[in-house]
Amino acid sequence: MAQILAPSTQWQMRISKSSPNATPITSNMWSSLLWKQNKKVSPTSSAKFRVLAIKSDNSTINRLEGLLNLDITPFTDKIIAEYIWIGGTGIDVRSKSRTISKPVEDPSELPKWNYDGSSTGQAPGDDSEVILYPQAIFKDPFRGGNNILVICDSYTPQGEPIPTNKRHRAAEIFSNPKVQAEVPWYGIEQEYTLLQTNVKWPLGWPVGGYPGPQGPYYCSAGADKSFGRDISDAHYKACLYAGINISGTNGEVMPGQWEYQVGPSVGIEAGDHIWASRYILERITEQAGVVLSLDPKPIEGDWNGAGCHTNYSTKSMREDGGFEVIKKAILNLSLRHKDHISAYGEGNERRLTGKHETASINTFSWGVANRGCSIRVGRDTEKNGKGYLEDRRPASNMDPYVVTSLLAETTLLWEPTLEAEALAAQKLALKV
Template identity: 45%
Template structure:
């Protein structure tokens, strides 16, 4: 028998942005445990904004698990938060109630800033560095410094070793700003792996005395980019059938649901979605081929392939909850009748 270090990871009850939490228990198994072997585990919900002190018990229910490459015999255990009965989802448990579809594919582009001593990594103590421009996909100490690339490379290796579908990294437009991409088939799978990738990044940065700043516009009303979490999405119908008529109906549905989307695309998005810095205004919907300033960017490959493939919603921000983002995208898609379906025929 081997003693395994089980790191139970969950989202707390803070709003508008939940925090990641984690605690470890040791259990013996003859080999790497299956999900079914991982027990429910309680925690003090009064310390995480998920219960009152007079009735503080909450329950962690394992829903996904991964090898923990940073620990010997380690297991990363992603959990949903349940009520004390262990069966009823806690009100803060957004994962339990989202719309899901294995045929819907999502790719999230997570932008973020490295922060140290209260400012983006590489910023001087007072004022600003040279204007943005050379930092995007930059190479060399002058552009990216000596620490950031080391962290993102380590994070990439950790994610791949854990079995997370990490698809790439790059330095972003602003100094100290970076991005990684996560892809998954199904909204729960994609969002699970995004949250786990965030967890691994934040834990890794502890050793560098660096924080991750997810706020979508940490530098405020300045000529510096904010951070998004662009959501690339497709369904089986979009990939295999598509068509211009369907696409235009889909864009009409997205335009009509703008308030529903903005409500779950991350707080303070009005600070980022101003119409500047490659964004569309938060209260106006637009789409365009290869238009990085549109609400939804339509790739050339989509149009060239008879309006089949994926689309990119550029409005979700870096603080957004990928569970809610993907679910809202699917709700809007589901509102559009598929040509040839029973609903369309009726």
């Protein structure tokens, strides 16, 4: 197992708070500690050195920590709004801060803003201004108080959505009366991998080497099996604080890999909540000195990839007789398999191999309780005759605006020809 020399931020804060009467480090103590550092002490001693430095009430780190935790609420009505948007790769999150004169409750109370799109790969240098439209607000777990995180989408100065603005098209689909009448619910399972900073190798893995084979790591406990729990727990609580509809978290099959679930969320809200949760996770891993990866197959070979399984249901699916509605939805999804695969995340072909709890990227399949299918239906859904389906194809780096709106479009708005429908039903053994 690789050694992480610096204790986590949570551990540093725990030590600092539990030692209110810690003795300031004198010049002799500093000299002694620095001398020990020059003697090339073990990694454990290096970690102790950092902890001792943080214990000092007069240290620069403690003064900075005090300012970061400063509650400005009693002294001003002004708040800090962190405007967040999706960058030019379609998966990177960017943000910047501005002061707002008073607390707000709705995105419509916030001003539009702009950024340099030429620096994010979203505009040319000679016409670089991109406009941010505030769309969703969350409480800021990093600054606290009345400060907020603001999910935005991006437009040209003329008001046209830029190519990486997938939220705009999703909002159009979710505002369709047919879609609204069906009240689409989503539960999204976001998997991610934690990497060591300098070597970009999974957390807890020997540098340049491999741990024991998969089996003991899924939902595990123990220093030799679970790597990054503090990050997962910090993220869980931060999301709850922010108002994100996070519903759970667990360690995944590959060591150093985790998952959290968001939902059930209705319509466009699902995408807003996933993007906000990803931003918070990026900030927490930044503080912990760990790299967040959403690569769908971070380690080649006999290791699970990282997906973003999307559970989906409509009002008709959740009511009596819903299983037949689910079958019709599966039929439509089979006929648009290529369209969905092309929109379900970059590099997904390295993950969807037919192994490691995936279906082949080239073949559409469905089954009850079968995690090796494109679409899985739960045993309870089959038994109750109503419920939801799970689309297991989306990659961990998928855009939730694209995936959720495409599921709604394919199952609620798109109609196949009668010939195609009959052929697909025969092929999938569906009676609809």
